[in-house]
Amino acid sequence: MRDEDIDYSDIPQWTAEDFARSVVTWGLAGPNPPKELITLRLDAEVLKWFRALGKGYQTRINLLLRTYMHAHTMAPAQSVKKPPPRRKK
Numbered sequence: 001m002r003d004e005d006i007d008y009s010d011i012p013q014w015t016a017e018d019f020a021r022s023v024v025t026w027g028l029a030g031p032n033p034p035k036e037l038i039t040l041r042l043d044a045e046v047l048k049w050f051r052a053l054g055k056g057y058q059t060r061i062n063l064l065l066r067t068y069m070h071a072h073t074m075a076p077a078q079s080v081k082k083p084p085p086r087r088k089k
Contacts, residue, residue, distance in 0.1 A: 035062075 050057040 050061055053060060
């Protein structure tokens, strides 16, 4: 089956709110790593949107950043297979 043959019509399209809620549910049950107090500048409309989601908006921002970090982190070097050594001629 080719990608063009797949019918996606019964799958609802995700909104930004759906995405934000899905990310927040990930990782909340695990241990809380230590936090560091920083100053971070965000676009006013971005901050307003997160605050409108209610209590825990800073946690949501942190989880979105953590998810992005995990998605863009390369695999550890130990798991990368090295090419076989070259034979001497």
